[in-house]
Every structure is written in C-alpha cells, then in structure tokens.
Amino acid sequence: MSIPDDARGTTLGGPEGLDPRPLSRRGFVMTSLITGLTLATARVEAQAITTDAEGIEAGEVKIPAADGPMPGYRAVPRGEGPFPIVLVIEEIFGVHDYIKDICRRLAKAGYCAVAPELYARQGDLSTMTDVKTIISEVISKTPDGEWIADLDAAAAWAASAAKGDLARLGVMGWCRGGRAVWLYDAHRTDLKAAIAWYGPLGGERSAIQPRTAGDMAGEIHAPLLALYGGADSSIPIASVEEARDKARAAGKSVELIVYPEAPHGFHADYRPSYRKDAAEDGWRRALAFLKQHGVA
Known part of the structure; x- marks a missing residue:
C-alpha cells in the first residue's frame, strides 16, 4: 500500500533528515514472523507471560508496503470497532x-495493536544467534526513512483493513524500538x-540513520512517556534527562x-533482565498515558 498524496504533508511530513520515503528498497528476506522466542539472547522461558486470545482476534498478517507484503502481527478486540x-x-x-x-x-x-516486522528486508532474524551480528548486519543497515514509511503503511492498513481508528493513534516501542x-x-x-521503553538517545549517526533520538527530542509532536531503568548500563539517565529538558x-x-x-530490558519477561514490579508499574502507566492523551 502506498501512502496517498492527501495523507502526506503536515500529517506525515517529518523534520529534515527523516524523509518518510524509503531510502533504499530490497526484497523481503523474512516473509513470515519468528515462531517462538528469539535465539539471540539468554531466555528464561518459564517466566514468560502468555496472554490468550479469548475475546480478541490475533495472528500474523501481511501489511501492504511500498514494495510488497510485509509480515506483521495484529491483535484487536472482537466487535465492529473502530478501535484506537x-x-x-x-x-x-x-x-x-x-x-x-x-x-x-x-x-x-481495547486497542488495535499492530507490530510490523521492520527488519524483514535486511536479514532473517529467526536464525540469528549473535547480538553483534544483528546490529552490524540488520540494525545498522536499516534506513530510518524505511521503517518510518513502514510504520505509516501499518497505520494506514490498520485503519483500512483491521478495524483501527487513525484519529486515535499511539506508538509504543522497546529498546531500539524505544x-x-x-x-x-x-x-x-x-x-x-x-x-518509549528504555530507548537509546545517542549512538552513531550515518547517511541512512542521520539523527539520534536525542537530536530529535525538541521536535516531537505528541506527549511522550519515557520509561527507563536507573541500573541500565547502556543508557545513561543523564542522556534521557537531557532529551527531556530539550523537549x-x-x-x-x-x-x-x-x-x-x-x-535494561526490565519489561522483557522472557529474559533474565525482567523486573516484575517495574514492568507492571510501567505497563499501568503506559495504558493510563494512552487514555490520558486520547488513544482510548
């Protein structure tokens, strides 16, 4: 699905350096989602939370992107909707x-939740067991403009085909997704x-990833809830405070x-980093924040 011309401009137009148009396109390496949990990090599967599908519709979907069907996952309440x-x-x-x-x-x-596989063109994450390889071969090679366009496509698809209400749109992400x-x-x-759950504010800049999250802090539009760990050795809290103050x-x-x-990773219930109290408190705050700001 291409984004219609009348949906660009002030609605989808980002700041300079974050062109929503794809910067490069290649075929999809991943045509379906990972089954089970990632192989690339230590897991404590016995503590992983499993939510049933009673009262909802949930499953893998194909999201029309600019260059073909993109794998993703959609979960939505049963009923006519539309849902935020x-x-x-x-x-x-x-x-x-x-x-x-x-x-x-x-x-x-009560939400229409959609998770597109934003790295589907770069490599098969289902087979990767090394974090360094994922970062060097997948993350660093994914243009910011590409995944931004994919998120726009996912939002448009959710509204047109998945009982979603585009007038009540929110976003939530973890780690790199933060x-x-x-x-x-x-x-x-x-x-x-x-x-944003513990998303890094700094990092290296490149031609395809030209600006850090910290660079963009003063240009955000919607209210942002930042959930971070004080014992996160990879993200200095000072950098988050600086971004907050800049915004x-x-x-x-x-x-x-x-x-x-x-x-870091305190919400990831399948990993040793999981901290139940912080994860549950953060989740309560996240749901309240969505409702407070019109995503309900």
Whole structure:
C-alpha cells in the first residue's frame, strides 16, 4: 500500500533528515514472523507471560508496503470497532512471541495493536544467534526513512483493513524500538501519544540513520512517556534527562519515569533482565498515558 498524496504533508511530513520515503528498497528476506522466542539472547522461558486470545482476534498478517507484503502481527478486540491504534515497535530481535504477546495484551485493553516486522528486508532474524551480528548486519543497515514509511503503511492498513481508528493513534516501542518512538513522534504530527521503553538517545549517526533520538527530542509532536531503568548500563539517565529538558525547552511534553534498580530490558519477561514490579508499574502507566492523551 502506498501512502496517498492527501495523507502526506503536515500529517506525515517529518523534520529534515527523516524523509518518510524509503531510502533504499530490497526484497523481503523474512516473509513470515519468528515462531517462538528469539535465539539471540539468554531466555528464561518459564517466566514468560502468555496472554490468550479469548475475546480478541490475533495472528500474523501481511501489511501492504511500498514494495510488497510485509509480515506483521495484529491483535484487536472482537466487535465492529473502530478501535484506537497502537503501533508496536519491536526490540532488535524481531516480532517474536514476546512482541506478539504485547499486542494481545493491548487488544485485551481495547486497542488495535499492530507490530510490523521492520527488519524483514535486511536479514532473517529467526536464525540469528549473535547480538553483534544483528546490529552490524540488520540494525545498522536499516534506513530510518524505511521503517518510518513502514510504520505509516501499518497505520494506514490498520485503519483500512483491521478495524483501527487513525484519529486515535499511539506508538509504543522497546529498546531500539524505544529509539524509534522518539523519531516517529518527531515525524508524525497526528500522533496522540508515544511511549518509549528504555530507548537509546545517542549512538552513531550515518547517511541512512542521520539523527539520534536525542537530536530529535525538541521536535516531537505528541506527549511522550519515557520509561527507563536507573541500573541500565547502556543508557545513561543523564542522556534521557537531557532529551527531556530539550523537549520541554521547545514546548513539548515528556514525562520521564526512572526505576532506580531496573536494568535494561526490565519489561522483557522472557529474559533474565525482567523486573516484575517495574514492568507492571510501567505497563499501568503506559495504558493510563494512552487514555490520558486520547488513544482510548
């Protein structure tokens, strides 16, 4: 699905350096989603949360993108709708069972949740077992303009074919997906609410990833809830505070919540980093934030 001309401009037009048009296109390497959990990180599968599909419709879908069908996962309440849309942005590990379960949790709360596989063109994440390889061969080679266009396509598809209401649009992402939340918030002017779970604010810039999340903090549109761990060795809290202050100085709204003892990945219930109290509190805050800002 191409984005119609009348849906561009002020609605989808992002700031300079984040052109929503794809910067490069290649065939889809992944044509379906990961079955089970990622192989690329330590797992504690016995503690992983499993949400059933009672009262909702949930499953893998094909989302029309500019260059063909993109694999994704959709969960939505049963009934006519339309339901508010939450775009779910994966970690670096792909749309695996953890991300699918998050979609089902959101559907149980009344949302049309859609998680497109944003790295489907770069490599088969279902076979990758090394984080460094994922970063070097997949993450660093995915243009920001490409996944931004894919999220726009997912939102348009949710509204046209998945009982979603584009007038009530939110976004939520984890880890690298948390970074994407900041950037997408700067791109999309009709976004109602954005929630970043421990997304990095800094990092290297490149021709295809020209600006960091911190660079974009003063250009966000929707109110943003930032959920971070005080014991996260990979993301200095000072960098998040700086981004928050930058946004506020520009008249933007950022609410920062720091869980002092929580490490990176504290919401990832399938990993040793999971911290139940912080994860549950953050989830309650996230749902309340969506409702507070019109995604309900």
